[in-house]
Every structure is written in structure tokens, then in C-alpha cells.
Amino acid sequence: MQDNKQLTTTSKGGAAVAVRDFLTSSPVALRMFERMPNEIPIKAIEAVLKSDQDIKTSAQSVRSLEPSVTRFASVYGERALAALVLSHLSLVEDMANVARPMKPEGMAMLAKEVTKMLMEEDVAINLADLQIVADRLVKGEAGQIYGGLNSQTVIKAFTDYISEKAGEIVEWRMEKAKEHGFGDFGTTRTREMSRLKDQQAMKLYLEGTLNKDIKQ
């Protein structure tokens, strides 16, 4: 009785089966579709399906044109974003084959917490970034999962990634500034320069606040 799927009949009709086949290339989109079939707009699932799975690093993510999570939430609702985060987390848990899985209440609460954090974050997080963090959790690059997934590991993985991405944004701004021939960044009059300063300040701020959080 694997997952009770055979006994509960997850398919709801011919059309649904066709969509299900279509979604097999993206496990996250498939899971969102299966678990919340009538509650998440199909366009939201399509957006998840179209998000580029070849983006593997924060540097690639900064230079991509992936839609941000804030945009995703403003169009399809925060619940859809929470469902997306929960799909990632549940897949991580499945792949890590944990001994003590999280309770449903805890998992839902963690997904909501991460959603809130991503929405309030000034650094733009996009759909590919969620996949990157999930991959890191699975591979153990964001800390070992002993026994089971927990909120500290997950939230630290996200905060670490946000900090890393802030640094990458600074690098990207400097790169763009050099392309436009602004020299050695001595001037502060251009728009690029002011953006760069903002980003650098944000990076310093994030490093400070994150370190403070961890120390507490």
C-alpha cells in the first residue's frame, strides 16, 4: 500500500490524468497539483513548471530572469507560495529518508514561516532559488539532517543562501558598472553607483543581523 494511492484514486478525470503526465518533468509542480488540485491556480503550477531547473548557483540565479517569489505571491496568493515551499520541504524529507518525519502541523508552520521570511526579505528570491536551497538540503551542503528535518536547519539554509545571494548581487552590480565604463567606482553620481552602494550596505546589514541572530 504505497502511499495509499491505489486505494484512494488520486485521479479526478481524463483531463487531470493528462495534466499529471505533463507535469512529470517537475516533481514539485506535480506534487502541488496532486495535493491541492482545486485550490492552487493551474497558472501557478505552470509557472513552477517553467522555472528553470538548470540554475544551480546563486551567481546563475542573479543573472537569470526567473520570476521572484514576491511576484508569484502577489499574482497567485501567499497560500500558493506556501504550498510551493511545502512541496519542496516534503520532497526534501522524502529524499532524505528521515527516521523521524516532521509532524504535519510543524511542517505547515515551517512552510508558512519560510514564506513570510521570503516575502519580507529585501533580497529578491526567485523560484529557482527555492530549488537551489532544497538541493543543498538534500545533498547535506546546508548541514546534516540528523534523524529528521527541523526548522533550525531549514531556516538557516535559507538565511545563509540569502546572505550569499546578497553578495552575488554586489558582484553582479560591479560587473555591470564595469561594462558601462564607470572606472574604479570613485564617483557616486551615477545610478549604478548608488545601486551598488545600496547593495553593499544591504550585504553588510544582512551579515550583521544574521550573525546577531545566530549568536542569540
Added chain:
Amino acid sequence: MNETMEGIMDTVSRMRKTDKIKLVNLILASIKDAKNEATGAPMPVYEGLTVFEEVYRAKKGVSYAPSGNFSTADFKHMKELLIKISDRLSEGGTVLVTDALRIGNLKMFLEAVCKMKNQWYFENRFMPYGLNHDFENIYTNLKNNSDYARQQAAYNYL
């Protein structure tokens, strides 16, 4: 089917013992009205018992029916168990319930029961009679405690 009685008797007399037992079981399965009264769909009762026998032997190390002969009660309760599984399968209304699906789900159900922590069950009620009577309870328990149900509950909390 123009075989005479003598021909049939001759064929049976030359059969091996295991084949004879199988034939008796098949006849018993047909005598026990192996059809769902509500829908008239035939139930693969003997096949189901064979699967049960396999799972039983794998779990306990001994055979459920050492001689190969199942009792009439076994046929009756296996039929009812298969009907219950078929009812669950056809709940959605979109699945074409075939014999292979019935037997596959029966096997999954039996294997899930084998993984239950309640070992007392295997000593006392792991037989077609017990499985038939406890199907609803076991099914509900498995459904509520499986990974699928747990994750679905998390989605419902969002």
C-alpha cells in the same frame, strides 16, 4: 467441450497431486459463488488466496494451508475482503477495477498489514476471516498514519 465423463476422469487420474488440489480449490471457489452480489463482477478468490498464502509464508515462515487445501470459510471471507477492496477502488468512479488491480491492492494491503507494529495481530487474526472483519479499521489506520496522509494533512493546514 465435447469431452466425455470417461475422458475427464482419465485426465484427472493422470494429474499430479498439486494440480488436483488446485482443481479442487478452483471448483470450491466457483461453488462459493465468487461473484459480487451487488455488481455481479467475478472475484478472483482463489488467486487472492494464493497471494495471501505467499505473503503468509514470507511473514511467518510456515504455510497457512500446508496441504494446499483452503477451507470453505477462507473462500467466503476472501471473497468479502476482495469486495471491500473493490468498493474502495471504485470510490472515485473513474478507475476501471480489473482483477489485476484487485489482486495488486490485496497484496499491497497484506504487505502493509505485515509492517504493522501490532505483532499480536499476526499470531491471532492474520487470516482471511480476521482481515475481512478488520479491513475498515486497518485501512483507516494505515490511511491516517501513512506518509501520504501525513503530508496531505500538512497541505490542509496551510
